[in-house]
Amino acid sequence: MKRSLFILLFLILQQAYAQQQIKGTIVNGADLAALENASIVLLDSDSIMRYFTRADQQGKFQWNTIKSGNYIAIVSYPKFEIYSQSITVADKPLQLDSIKINSQSNLLEEVVVNQRIPIKIKGDTIEYDAGSFETEKNAKLEDLLRRLPGLTVSATGEITAQGKSVSKVFIDGEEFFGYDPKIAIRNVRADAVDKVQVYERKSEEAELTGIDDGVRLQTVNVVLKEEARKGIFGNADANIGTHNLFDANLFAAKFNKTERIGLTGNWNNMGNTGDASRIRMNNQIIGDPMYKNAGINYDNNFLQRKLQLNSSYNFNNRSLDNESESFRTQTLNNGITQETTQESRTRSDNKNNNLRAQVRYRIDSLSNLNIQLNGGIGSSASENISRSSTTRNAAFLANDFDRNNSGERNNENIDLRVDFRRRLNKNGRSINLHMNTHVDNSRATDLVDELTNYYDSLGMLNRSVLVDQTRLTDNKSNRLSGAINFSEPLSKQMNLTVGYSINSSSRTALINAYNNTDNGTVSVLDSLYSQNQLDAAINNGFDVNLSYNTEKVNINVSTKATYRYQELTDTYRDINLDRNFWQNNINANINYRISNSRNLTLGYQNNANVPSFAQLQPLQPPTNDLFRQLGNPDLKRETNNALNLNFNKFSLMNASSFNINASTNFTNNAIVNRSIIDSSGRTTTSFVNIQDFVNWNARINSNYTKPIFNGLVQFGPFAALNFDNNYQYINGELNRANNTNGNLGINANKQSSKGVDFNFNLSLGLNNEANSIQRELDNTAFRSSSNADLKYFLPYKFSLTQVIFYSYTGKTKVFPEPIQQFYMNLELTRKLLKSESLLLSLKAFDVFNSFNNINRSSSNGSFSETQQELLSQYLMVGLKWDFNKNLGKKND
Structure with missing residues (x-):
């Protein structure tokens, strides 16, 4: 683990080298007057914006750390022509001659230039230009979202935007497999996306009736490129492993302008809901599970777009055979404690069929x-x-x-x-x-x-x-x-x-x-x-x-x-x-x-x-x-x-974002549970x-999110502070419980498909508990969590992905021993075919067989510790095929 973190730090630091300085001046071509606040943008060979600045009062501009390479410099100024020039940054500082641009009033022909701005704010909507954020070939929407400032995607697919959990993901304003938004982010291709919009929308009830109920839902809307609204795409993969494990997944979609058809299917004995063998996930297998799922989504417009249909059907079958042990202690009054130990075996089999349909008729x-x-x-x-x-x-x-x-x-x-x-x-x-x-x-x-x-x-x-x-x-x-x-x-x-x-x-x-x-x-x-x-x-x-x-x-x-x-x-x-x-x-x-x-x-x-x-x-x-x-x-x-309060700020000059949200809630005449435990339990x-x-x-x-190292790495520190003042009863006595939680951390993300790409998260926190009764149980505990997935790009289309997870939960007055959890997963892949659409993989989960499956929880004077039958170390071999016919390809 130390070696992996050292390599990660080394790769980040090395980006600070092989960089040079660029200077220049922007002036009016007619009278050589300085053009203050002129915009200067450097695009790389893929037309992705890498650097941005503005000219000062003397028309001068300067970058101190430009990575070596070939760029296109674009200069713009209101009511002036757009100027572009190819430049090469080598091993010495670059001094550009005075760049002369002319007023449009002096131009004989109209000049049309499309300039990409990576982030815009339109009212209460934050809009990201997808083409300004680099992703790996055949990457999915999930990978793109990880690159966007202010957004995070957990290993299990939960999205957070500006510090708030995202409840809905739309594709062109419509739900796509609305019963599970993870289907969209894990299967829609990143290169088919034009824009990503983030906003808070009212509840469905408020939108339909016009009466605001105060509910706000954080929402992501993905706008596809025009050429990506027609074609066939999808993926299929199959994995087999030790302990007779298997995981099979299928996703296929056909887009035809207004019509969208999607099919999905999953079958595994690993317990997770689809794509269970993902290397990024915490893939500990509880008990003896079985999961089957099949779904279809159909959207279309009829009667010259007067009638809109959005529908989906889903079948799932989940079964589990599990054994567990638990220990629970309750602190009663007068120095009495009650301890309960339990051993159990459970079996369950659940089948569900769900149909959703919405018709909008103008x-x-x-x-x-x-x-x-x-x-x-x-x-x-x-x-x-x-x-x-x-x-x-x-x-x-x-x-x-x-x-x-x-x-x-x-x-x-x-x-x-x-x-x-x-x-x-x-x-x-x-x-x-x-x-x-x-x-x-x-x-x-x-x-x-x-x-x-x-x-x-x-x-x-x-x-x-x-x-x-x-x-x-x-x-x-x-x-x-x-x-x-x-x-x-x-x-x-x-x-x-x-x-x-x-x-x-x-x-x-x-x-x-x-x-x-x-x-x-x-x-x-x-x-x-x-x-x-x-x-x-x-x-x-x-x-x-x-x-x-x-x-x-x-x-x-x-x-x-x-x-x-x-x-x-x-x-x-x-x-x-x-x-x-x-x-x-x-x-x-x-x-x-x-x-x-x-x-x-x-x-x-x-x-x-x-x-x-x-x-x-x-x-x-x-x-x-x-x-x-x-x-x-x-x-x-x-x-x-x-x-509640929310403030967000974006800087177009350095593509950074800052967000803060705060809330407080007061409950008067609260309805609470009052329990009394007698001497017999x-x-x-x-x-x-x-x-x-x-x-x-x-x-x-x-x-806060900001690109560093010339935009190569998205870096973001975060902080949170929570305080709860609750009155609850403990065995008939009213107790005032104060809980304070503080948390600090950082995120870092790099996706350039060169050297090493990574996602890294580190969080440190303190938890303080104080009670008006049973003060002997007051406690302050330290906790930390870190996870990283690193992808090493090797010769001959090989790559190695390393996933590292570590967490620490401090000791308490009830449980004097802390809990440490650690695991490392590895995946070796080889891209096949000229299109690199076929992927062969070998995966190893919990390489050191080190995961600790003890879980603890506490509530209102009750403390519990559970341990379940669990499999964490196993190997899997898999083959995945990404297919794409015409999607995202422009017509001649």
């Missing part, structure tokens, strides 16, 4: 219709065999518990949404009608065999409880909602929307728990574990939304007042409840475009959350004898107030409002 120039249909059918089977024991103060046995359960489930759901929008006059007055219905049904049969033994203070068996049942579950729910909204422009900058909505929902939950008998007689219904529940709710809401938009400022304020009536009955428990609540939601967002390169966003949200049926009902049916959940019919609503839990204290938290994150 009826005429004034009317639009939007229809969305989502549906799913699924089934599952499971088995759980486990044994656990609980002690007090690591000395006195409180109980032991044996379980042998199995079950089968079937479910189906369908959701239909219709939105109609019509413009009523030329000034922009419009009406929006909305209807939504959702139906969800599930059935289950569970065989339950559980034995609980309780012991007295001397460790003698006190009593035993046997639960031997067949439980039949039948749940049905449906929801119907509608809304009407009117929008009226008050001026050119201001718009008002008012609306009314109604929502009706009902649900039946039937659980018949029959005690099994040995003599084969009719089973008897056990009312304690059974349920015959009906709940219903009606919401009536009024909405007001006011927006103000100028070139610099966008302001949006909305408020919604909702009256909710809900009732619940359960004939098995003689429960008959009805409650009513007022809910108020206020959302305000201000976006201020300070300049073309700086943007500031402020947001405020206020909302009220009413207690759920599960929290209100006096008693829920238990699942085993060790746990009871009580409700609280007297619960009140809780209110949340949230503030039984837990009884209920819900209460915290009326005298406020739960709150604060977050701040920042990151």
